[in-house]
Amino acid sequence: MKKYKSAKESQVSITELMLPSHSNFGGKVHGGHILNLMDQIAFACASKHSQAYCVTASVNRVDFLQPVEVGELLTLKASINYTGNTSMVVGVRVEAENVTTGVVKHCNSSYFTMVAKGDNGKNLKVPGLIIKDKQALRRFARSIERKMAMFQRDTKFDDKNFKVEDYLGQLKKENIKLALD
Template sequence: MLEYKSVKDSQVSITELMLPSHSNFGGKVHGGHILNLMDQIAFACASKHSQRYCVTASVNRVDFLNPIDVGELVTLRASINYTGKTSMVVGVRVDSENITTGEKRHCNSSYFTMVAKDEQGKSVPVPGLLVTDKQGIRRFARSKYRKLEARERDTKFESYTFNAEQYLKELKSENCKVELKF
């Protein structure tokens, strides 16, 4: 296995026609179907990079920017943005294309943290990422800081260290009513 691999070594893309069976009650493609496709391509990209079976550890922020209609082509592109010791952040972009008008829309971007596993299910080291341009530096740094911010956010709100009194004032301007019972 190589010590470092470039982004291009493991990039993958798929294009799929959206069928009526993919639609929700509103007649648009169901978000769950798109999430399933995103998870599949993140798996393919991470597995190609690590040459291992990979599992999804987390998904960072999923924003549905534009609806997708039945009959449109959906293209998903995935590439490695960050490598840790055993994990990789896979950036996934989703675009739709109306096949009759040619109109293309960006529908979603998200970041999947994938972990490489061995035959016994234990996490194993992955090749590092060979960064070759400024865009690669930006993506790697953004993923690193997103990971650090998530860890900070998680520890800040741990139940055994959380101080509710610090946030009572903030909640007064929110759509909630606080009735503490002791």
């Protein structure tokens, strides 16, 4: 196995026609179906990069920007944005194309943290990422920032660190009725 790989070596994309069976009660493609496809392509990309079975550790922020219509072609593109020791951040972009007009719309982008696993179920070391341009460096740096922000957010709200008085002022503006013991 290579010690380092470029993102291009493991990029994958899929295109699928959105069928009525994919729709929700509102007649749009169900977000859960899109998330399932996103997870599948993140798995494929991470597995291709690591040459190992991978599992989803977390998904960072999923914003549905545009609805996807039945009859549109949904294209998902995945690329490795960051590599840690045993984990990878896979950037996934989702676009829908109207087949009759050719109009393409960006529907979603998200970041999946995937972990490589060995046959014994233990985490496996993954190849590092070769950064070839400013865009790839920006994506790598952004993944580091997201990772640090998540850690800070998690520790800030840990039972030992959380201070009610720090938030009482903010809560006055929210749709909440406090009834603390």
